[in-house]
Amino acid sequence: MEPEFELRGLSVEYEKADQAEGAGTETVLQSIDLQIRPGQWLGVAGPNGSGKSTLGLVLAGLSGYSSGIREPGWTEGRRIGMVMQNPESQIVGETVWEDVCFGLEWLELETAERKARAAAALERVGLTAKKEEKVERLSGGQKQLLAIAGSLAAGSPMIVFDEATAMLDPVSRERVWKAAKDLTQEGTAVVWITQWMEELAGSGAMLALEKGRVIYSGTPSGFFYGKEDEDAPSEKTPCEQLGFTAPYPVRLVQELMRQGFRLSSRPLTVEEAVRAVEAIR
Numbered sequence: 001m002e003p004e005f006e007l008r009g010l011s012v013e014y015e016k017a018d019q020a021e022g023a024g025t026e027t028v029l030q031s032i033d034l035q036i037r038p039g040q041w042l043g044v045a046g047p048n049g050s051g052k053s054t055l056g057l058v059l060a061g062l063s064g065y066s067s068g069i070r071e072p073g074w075t076e077g078r079r080i081g082m083v084m085q086n087p088e089s090q091i092v093g094e095t096v097w098e099d100v101c102f103g104l105e106w107l108e109l110e111t112a113e114r115k116a117r118a119a120a121a122l123e124r125v126g127l128t129a130k131k132e133e134k135v136e137r138l139s140g141g142q143k144q145l146l147a148i149a150g151s152l153a154a155g156s157p158m159i160v161f162d163e164a165t166a167m168l169d170p171v172s173r174e175r176v177w178k179a180a181k182d183l184t185q186e187g188t189a190v191v192w193i194t195q196w197m198e199e200l201a202g203s204g205a206m207l208a209l210e211k212g213r214v215i216y217s218g219t220p221s222g223f224f225y226g227k228e229d230e231d232a233p234s235e236k237t238p239c240e241q242l243g244f245t246a247p248y249p250v251r252l253v254q255e256l257m258r259q260g261f262r263l264s265s266r267p268l269t270v271e272e273a274v275r276a277v278e279a280i281r
């Protein structure tokens with residue numbers, strides 16, 4: 001299947017803010033290549049300032065770029081959704097209903113169709129009962145769900161989540177994560193930017209950025225465990241290179257491996273770790 005969204009050699013440069021450093025530009029993203037297929041979940045990780053949000057904005061079509069190619073999914077009339085870290089920063093309507101309808105204003109739809117789409121989107125994220133509520137009275141998690149509903153109503157083929165669960169409690173985090181997971185089942189592509197290593201474990205594919213460059217592109221397993229078939233890995237894993245701590249099940253299994261246990265898989269979750277350990281009994 002052809003990738004629906006593709007970046008080739010994409011770079012973003014900004015004018016240097018600090019004149020003391022001399023005039024010129026700062027390269028924030030450098031030669032990024034990536035492909036995103038319909039229904040794919042792409043996890044994106046990287047330290048502060050590595051360019052994750054800039055990449056998210058470019059993918060969402062909210063920010064330009066200096067050079068490279070971005071095609072073919074960004075054609076006119078196809079709105080890419082974006083759910084930002086701060087739920088307050090993306091509210092456009094006074095009430096829940098107004099907010100979800102806002103993104104539909106630009107589409108040439110019959111009123112009945114617009115209403116049906118907005119109602120269906122609110123239903124999908126469980127906010128139907130809050131339809132008449134003022135947005136300011138929603139919780140942070142509900143505001144994130146509302147942002148998802150806005151993208152759903154507009155028929156976005158891809159939604160970018162930029163640390164969208166960072167300000168949420170565990171229950172709300174789970175709800176937003178689940179809503180995003182459900183979208184991929186229906187063919188919506190999800191770009192999930194996060195600093196939470198646990199959130200990367202379920203990614204179909206992931207990439208890691210450092211200083212604006214892609215330093216890893218592949219499976220979460222390769223990111224956390226490093227190259228395949230190394231009995232005693234001496235090289236740092238990409239996760240360690242970035243200074244991140246792998247999820248607890250990964251660290252547990254890595255310690256077992258160091259102690260000489262041979263595991264036939266490279267588990268990422270507690271459930272997978274339990275199965276892998278059971279298999280060596």
Ligand SMILES: Nc1ncnc2c1ncn2[C@@H]1O[C@H](COP(=O)(O)OP(=O)(O)OP(=O)(O)O)[C@@H](O)[C@H]1O
Pocket residue numbers: 014015017028046047048049050051052053054055
């Ligand atoms: N509009 C802008 N003008 C100039 N420089 C910018 C602009 N936006 C971002 N930058 C710079 O680009 C670099 C990458 O920023 P970006 O926000 O994309 O990183 P990030 O990985 O999302 O960081 P964080 O995890 O802290 O959110 C930083 O050095 C930042 O100062």
